[in-house]
Amino acid sequence: MGAPAASAEGSAPARVVGKLNPANAVTASRFLLLPPFLWAVDSGYHQWATLFVLICGLLDKVDGLVAKIFNCRSVFGELFDAITDGICYGFCLIILAAYGWVPVIPVIAMITLGLANSGLRMIYAKRAGRATNYKSYAMERLVAYTAYLIGFGTGQFEVDFYFWLYPPLMIVVVLHDAKRMLIDAVPGANA
Amino acid sequence: MTDHIVSHTVFVWFMTLFTGLVAGTWFVYDALKLWWLRKEDGRIPMIHDKRFGYSIGIFVGAIGVLGVLKYHL
Numbered sequence: 497m498g499a500p501a502a503s504a505e506g507s508a509p510a511r512v513v514g515k516l517n518p519a520n521a522v523t524a525s526r527f528l529l530l531p532p533f534l535w536a537v538d539s540g541y542h543q544w545a546t547l548f549v550l551i552c553g554l555l556d557k558v559d560g561l562v563a564k565i566f567n568c569r570s571v572f573g574e575l576f577d578a579i580t581d582g583i584c585y586g587f588c589l590i591i592l593a594a595y596g597w598v599p600v601i602p603v604i605a606m607i608t609l610g611l612a613n614s615g616l617r618m619i620y621a622k623r624a625g626r627a628t629n630y631k632s633y634a635m636e637r638l639v640a641y642t643a644y645l646i647g648f649g650t651g652q653f654e655v656d657f658y659f660w661l662y663p664p665l666m667i668v669v670v671l672h673d674a675k676r677m678l679i680d681a682v683p684g685a686n687a
Numbered sequence: 688m689t690d691h692i693v694s695h696t697v698f699v700w701f702m703t704l705f706t707g708l709v710a711g712t713w714f715v716y717d718a719l720k721l722w723w724l725r726k727e728d729g730r731i732p733m734i735h736d737k738r739f740g741y742s743i744g745i746f747v748g749a750i751g752v753l754g755v756l757k758y759h760l
Contacts, residue, residue: 541690543698633740637717641747644706653702654754661750665743672739680732 513570519563520573523580526555530587537595537650545650552584553643574629578617581639582610588646598649598659605663606642609670616670620677630677634669641665703755710751717744 529552536545559577563569586607593603613635620630641662648658693701721741727734 539690543690543692546698546702547692631736633737634743635740637740637744637747641750644709644751647702648706648754651698651702653699653706654758657754657757658750665746669743676732676736683732 513568513573515570515572517563517568517570517573518566519559519568520576522555522559522562523573523577526552526580526584529555530584533588534591537591537597542650542652546647549588549643549646549650552588553647556581556643571628578629581642582614585639585642585646586610589642589649592646592649597652598645598655602659602663606666609663609666613670613673616674616677620682623677624682630673632669632673632676635673638662638666638669703759706751707755710748710755712748714745714748714752717741717748721745 529548533545533548533552536542536548556577559573563573589598589603589606592598593600617630621628645658645662647653648655692698718741721738724734724738724741729735729738
């Protein structure tokens with residue numbers, strides 16, 4: 497039997513589960529919403545685009561619930577969920593910026609900082625010597641804010657206000673998390 | 688096919704209520720969680736992370752509510 501799944505700071509159980517499980521299927525299904533989203537934006541259909549974003553955000557919550565119900569939480573699932581968040585939300589933001597529905601500069605800042613954060617997580621996993629995911633309570637909240645931003649963009653709801661307030665907040669969180677991942681001790685790191 | 692799943696007024700009020708309720712709840716929820724941690728030792732990394740995260744959550748919740756108010760006022 498392989499090594500049990502383990503994650504930093506007690507965020508995942510020590511139980512081996514397969515990668516093909518109901519929770520990961522729900523996570524993967526979010527990719528199916530990207531083509532309809534692109535169609536809606538290209539057609540200028542704000543309400544449809546908002547609906548697709550809403551479903552995508554809802555599925556992000558449902559996968560966690562499914563993982564609990566079917567008892568199939570895993571480190572891979574957490575990483576897959578984080579990667580899916582990045583791809584789905586990044587794609588939506590780029591599309592909205594490309595079609596001029598949202599300001600470009602905050603979107604560039606968000607994506608740059610998001611990529612920086614992903615790089616930091618890779619370094620953190622390397623320092624830990626295993627597949628692990630640093631649990632950032634602050635970044636979890638910003639990811640939820642990002643989902644909302646896309647909804648504000650598709651619905652044209654106070655777009656400038658919400659978008660221009662986001663990058664300063666993300667800079668603070670990325671700097672905080674960078675210190676935690678690069679400088680502070682890693683719990684249970686391999687020697 | 689048209690853009691209108693619902694009328695513009697219904698759409699705006701859906702956005703308003705959805706954002707306002709979620710952001711308001713978020714603000715209160717993270718404020719309470721931060722309050723419950725007030726006696727914990729902030730030198731413990733996880734407690735520090737939680738405090739920081741809940742503070743950001745309070746800020747995000749406040750931004751959500753302010754945006755809704757800004758739209759309607």
